[in-house]
Amino acid sequence: MAQHDLPELLYIYDAYCGWCYGMSPVLLRVQEAFSDRLTVNVLSGGMLTGEQAEPIGEGWDYISQAMPQVERATGVQFGEAYKQLGAQGTYWQDSEAPARALYVFRQLDELQRVLPFAHDVQRALFWAGRDLNQAATYEPLVETYRLPAASFRRLFDLPETAAAVQQEFGAVRRIGVQGFPTVILRVGAQGYVLARGFQPYDVFVAGLEQALAQAEEEQTGR
Template sequence: MTRSLDQFGLQKPAFFYFYDALCGWCYGFSPVVLSLYEKYKAHIEFEVVSGGMITNERVGPVGEVAPYIKQAYRTVEERTGAQFGPAFLEGILEEGKAVFTSVPPAVAMAVLKRKAPQQQIPFAALLQRAVYSDGIRPAINTDYVPYAVEAGLDGEDFLEAMNQLQYRKAAQDEFRLAAQIGVRGFPTCIMKRGNDYFLLANGYLPFPQLEKGVQQVLSGKAGAPVQ
């Protein structure tokens, strides 16, 4: 099923990062994948794919659709070193009323990918900081504007694009792609070398382990490719 990734037309070794902006483990993984990007961006193409973790009937007030976060965030902090911000913990999470939906941040990413594709990995980290540190409301398009500006986009142009059907469709296409490939959890990292694809991570990994996998792929010493 990884042949579906051929549609991106990436020529150099490529790193596919399947994530969701509302995934707490992805928030903990952000510094890891950002460090990898900074170290290897001259040699590897990076592509972010939004996974659509909270869509359709799963969408709703965080207190109803994701009450588990009140306990789970501590595990993420302990294992990854990430810190969830007071604005999220004492505001969004405690109040429990903000609607959790993966669609708007995926649309924001789709806009960014069209206008500044080289910023995909840094923008993914920005979106997760927005949710889990700064405590934005995930369902409100305007809440993403400051982060788009931080990524180098024009705020008004970005907000206008977020309301365009083509970018919503692009986000939905990525959700379908993740499901088609068989991604069942986030973060998931797949790397391409030549015509082969290799699964590097299915869940959180610390940087040394992730980099080891990347180096094995680059050197041709990785295990069997995935289909």
């Protein structure tokens, strides 16, 4: 079956979502294990944008208390650089810039690598404490995929990119996504919500297999 005919796993995430940071490695395993059965795409949800954008200090009490829970449940680690960033409290969190980066990466890359790039962006923040508001943060990440940093920067700064990202946020709202991460399996015109929030690999795969089987039954009319 050609790639464009395969079911699509739609991962709706936000770069500032800690539980997404934990869910991305699960989906990377899924992408590898199901590489001949589905494709994976990532949409940015816009968790902190517009009036919701804020200094990290505004929510740091909640974030710092949630980090150990995320680490225990998912296995990811939050780096000291990120913890220092949070403790300082002034870093501005706005989902638009990392959403721009993800959007531009999709335009440049033809090899279905948006999921690992999305996780790289989160590691840049949650492990290395990098500033996701700056295009320069993403350029070394882009280059590791052998994509041109100059093209990335040019597209990142375009007003059209900002407009496209706002459309993406709007599309996520129209889907009815209430929180992140959300994972949806799309088979033709049908959609199956597989996860609202983090799921361990085995739990997620069981639900995915069930949804794929259900989709096949519905398509064949059995």
